[in-house]
Amino acid sequence: MAVEKVMKRDGRIVPFDESRIRWAIQRAMWEVGVRDEKKLDEVVKAVVRRVNELYDGKIPHIENIQDIVELELMRAGLFNVAKAYILYRKKKAEIREEKKRILNKKELDEIDKRFSINSLRVLASRYLKRDEVGNIIESPRELFERVAVLTVIPDLLYDERVFDKNGNYQQELKRVEYYLEHYEEFDGRYSIGRFKLNKYHFERMVNLYRELAEQGKMKVSIDEFLAMLERGEFAEYEKEVEEYFRLMTNQVFMPNTPALINSGRPLGMLSACFVVPIEDDMESIMKAAHDVAMIQKAGGGTGMNFSKLRPEGDIVGTTTGAASGPVSFMHLIDAVSDVIKQGGVRRGANMGILEIWHPDIEKFIHAKERNIGTNVLANFNISVGIWEDFWEALKEGKKYPLINPRTGEVVREVDPKSLFEELAYMAWAKADPGVIFFDIINRRNVLAEAKGGPIRATNPCGEEPLYDYESCNLASINLAKFVKYDEEGKPYFDWDEYAYVIQKVAKYLDNSIDVNKFPLPEIDYNTKLTRRIGVGIMGLADALFKLGIPYNSEEGFKFMRKVTEYLTFYAYKYSVEAAKKRGTFPLYEKTRYKDGELPVEGYYHREIWNLPWDELVEEIKKHGVRNAMVTTCPPTGSVSMIADTSSGIEPVYALVYKKSVTVGEFYYVDPVFEAELKRRGLYSEELLKKISDNYGSVQGLEEIPEDMQRVFVTAMDIHWLDHILAQASIQIWLTDSASKTINMPNDATVEDVKAAYLLAYFLGCKGVTVYRDGSLSVQVYSVEGEKKRMYKAKPSEYARKILMEIVEKEPWIKNFIDVDAILNGTNGKKTEVPAITFSLGTSADKSSKIPGEKIEELLGVVYCPVCYEKEGKLVELKMESGCATCPVCGWSKCVIS
Structure with a gap:
């Protein structure tokens, strides 16, 4: 009789899954460079046969099965593989213990296990609830449940049984005020299926009822609505809560930082x-x-x-x-x-x-x-x-x-x-x-x-142009999650699933406006006039790695355009459907939408369409839209760390870098790059050190095959002109803007910056942030940092072609830029600037040679204030998505991320 169930470490009984055994053995084989599918099949069959013999009609523990794997590997003569598997088990055990320590838990649940140690550190540092003495009192499961529950509350109030967008109903509001005054008494009383509403969920729900009732759109009284909720008449929305919970805990999308922190909590402010x-x-x-x-x-x-x-x-x-x-x-x-x-x-x-x-x-x-x-x-x-x-x-x-x-x-x-x-x-x-x-x-x-003039301001990182007292909620979709593999192991991008998730995230953000606790009444009023949302993306670099597409290539830019075209098209798709059921944003009739115009540059270039934009515009003219703007690309510092993916629309900063933790130092390796090294049998500690010493880059390393060097590029491997082309490729399909850093090497010149500004302008960017490596106020040199980068980035062939097209169209800019110098990867003479430098010696901590009085001045400019506050470490910030960001803990100067 075959074994059908297995017991996990937390006591759960789950189906026996042969594929998990196969994957674990395959990883161990790859670790030591063994590529033998036939041998793999033999070992897996032997393990399954042995499990069935020993546990006929019983439920084995996961540890029992792992013991059998070790034994069968040795029986097959694969002693190096067995050793790698044993070390892997040991490492997994250490990881489990570290996760327990971070989360202050005795046992991990299946949600804790999904997130890496890095993710959990970030969640623990800022997002999970703590008691008065600073102990964590919330699990990741509880965090994502409180976010998901708040997300779905508007669905109840927009249910056609209680809501009419054209209604003219009058409801008595005295009882509403009573509930708002006594909301603390209703903590946990009401539920959406199995999900309980805490007192802050309840308060936001009643507040939204009041708002809709004041507009005459509620068909029933507050007491009748609550009675319906208590009778379980909205229980079907439990599936919607579960779906948002699934999407977040599977790291498919993440809301912006304020929403993760404040949903279902006292502050209740979700906007960034x-x-x-x-x-x-x-x-x-x-x-x-x-x-x-x-x-x-x-x-x-x-x-x-x-x-x-x-x-x-x-x-x-x-x-x-x-x-x-x-x-x-x-x-x-x-x-x-x-x-x-x-x-x-x-x-x-x-x-x-x-x-x-x-x-x-x-x-x-x-x-x-x-x-x-x-x-x-x-x-x-x-x-x-x-x-x-x-x-x-x-x-x-x-x-x-x-x-x-x-x-x-x-x-x-x-x-x-x-x-x-x-x-x-x-x-x-x-x-x-x-x-x-x-x-x-x-x-x-x-x-x-509709607003009486042009936009003249943006949020702190520039990706959200806003009118006075407007706000915007943002969320980012992890593109790496949509790269799948066919039966032959070839990667492809799942466009249909991506389209589905875009619409779910657009709905999440639209609902967030209704349950948001805005800090000022002027912001509440102006935000709801336009109901602006910002569906964004992250994990672009990792998605391109998986697909085998170089970031700085014509194919890469084409993929960026298609990804953002889908983003905006399907965000609008949701917005049209929401307008039908819930109504348009209040200023809609005064806008150019009704004339068939869109705030999307790509719409005016039919030759690059992949989707039926003319049909969408007809739908908008007929039904209107719920949200005045729908897409943006924000920075995602700590949010992308929680999602275990690359940040925003940026290339990776380094493929390998040294990271210090409480138990010592280790090399952090981009997970997609690590998997590819192991697949090819190239992975070794020696190689990781060599890559780390090469500024985290594989360019020019003879151990790395040419095709990998072409695909696995870092921010500094990419010429600044290709950085601008990436931003422009993404910008063309966004309703709002994109936060991106235009990276330049330390020896870039003022001429490079002038050229970047002019070319960004003519490529249609809405703004640009240039960052020359090492220009964050203080030039910091560590021992490793004193080595000069040998690889000099040059523009891609596609970038050269685009540059020549711009110069041909705008010949006057040749007065300000040296075209030949850009094509050769240089532009103008070396610029000198006075700089104060501080030697850190070999360690970056409080005993460094930086004068004591300078420490406070430097925090938040060059070094991470969180790492310094908590551990006394001076961790140098990197520039990412136009914002200073910590590569260790995810702290960002930008509050969104």
Whole structure:
């Protein structure tokens, strides 16, 4: 009688699965370079036969089966494989113990086992609930359940039995107020199937009922609704909770950080991105400081455009004194963010924007220049907002007027070439400011008339252009999860499953608007006018690795375009269906959607369509859409770490790097790369060290086959022009923008930065953040870091072709860029800049040679404040998705991730 069941370590009884035995033995064989399918078949059959003989009619424990595997490997003479298998078992046991320690648990459940140690460390550091003394009191299962339950609550209230989008019903709201005042008494009383609603779920549910009832759309009273819930009349939505739980715990998608932290908890704020207005009067400025404090206290990040403020030295009417100018008020907001210090060590994140016509633009460009090595405006990313007239002045060599926003009069005229040079120089030297192309942002802006003008601000990382007091919820889909393998083992991308998940994530975000606890009433009101959502992606680099497609290739860029085309098309598909059932966003009738326009550049280029966009537009004209904007590509620092995948739309930073943990040091290896090394019999500790010493890159290593070197590229293996092409390929199909870093080597020049800005503009990017390796305020050298990178990235053949097409169309840009130098991988002469360097010696800890008084200044600029606070380690930050990010714990200057 064959064994049908097996007992897991946690006592669960599960079906006996022969394929798991096969995979474990195959891994051990690969580990020692054995490639023998026939031998593999023989061993697996022997193991299964032995299990059935010994446990006829019984249920063996998983450990019993593993003992049999060891024995049968030795019987087959595969002693090296048996040794590898034994070591693998030992390593798995160590991993289990480490996971228990991280989670403060005696036993792991099946959800804990799905996540890597890295993922669990990130979850434990910021996301799981803790008691008053800091002990973890929540499991990953409980976290994802509270998120999934909150997600599905709006489905109950939009059920056709209780909701009518065209209704004109009147409901008594006194009982609603009673429930809102006494919500704590209803903790755990109501359920969606087997999922209990905690008191915070209940409060958000009743609050949404009130909102819909005030609009006359609730058919039943609050008491009748709750009675229906208690009778189990909404039990079918249990499957929906389970589906969102499945998608998150299988790492298929992740909400942005505030949603993971705050869902079903007291703060209840799920959004990451906000824009706060600042007018040219003291009341507005102080209101902005207050609003920033409230948003950042709840865990959000803020963007502000300071261009309405009169320039420094301008007259102040009330006192006839002199104005201090926009930069001074940025320091005020920076101080507010410093005081808030989200979560103790998480700094507030701000985007400060000044438009290029402002008289204080030079002061703004140099705002982070003074005191090199100190933490000036540490809580700000800064960007210069550029309009088309500046490029025209640059093209024609005309003087560019600077205008006083108070009077509308020209104050002076400047040489646009010199201003452009200053801007590029500071970005080269300090990684700030970035640039935002407002004319491109507003080119397809279907909301301009409805909102009374163009968009003039973005969130802290630039991927969400927003109107005043708008916010956006974001979530990212893990592309690597959709790479499947056919019967012959060849990889393919499952486009149908991807389309399904996009619509589920769009619904998740739409529902989040309804149960969000916004930090300010103005944000609640303005967010719901447009119901903007941001479905995004992560795991792009890992997906390309699995598919065997180089990131920097024509095929890679084509895949990026198709992935984001699907993203936006199917997010709109959900939004149209939601509009039919729930209604359009309130401003819909005042927008250009009803005229058949879309805020998507790709829609206007029929030759690149893969999907029936004309049919979609007809559906939108007929039924409307629920959400004014639907897609974006945010940074995903710690979120992608939880999902065990590569960050956002970025290439991987390193394939192998050394990582320090409590028990010592080990090499972290990209999992897709590791699997490929083992499949080819190349995996060894010696090779990992060699790759780590090569800046985590395999370029130029003779041990790595040429086809692997072509596919497994890192951020610094890719020329900056290919980075821009990747951003542009993704941007063309997004309704909003994309957060990406344009990586440049340390020896890149100011000429490279100028060329990058011009080419990004003509490729249709909405903004660009250039990061020259080592320019994060302080140049840090460790022993390993003193080795010079030997590999010099050059543009791909496709990038060269695109460059020549742009130059042919816009020949004037040859006055600003050296085409031949770009093609050769160099551009212009070496630029010198003064830099303070601190030697870390051989260890990066509190005993390093950095002066004590400098430590606090450096945290959050060059080093990770979380790793320093918790372990005293000075972990150097990397620039990713336009934001300083820690490669160890996932801390990011950007609150989204």
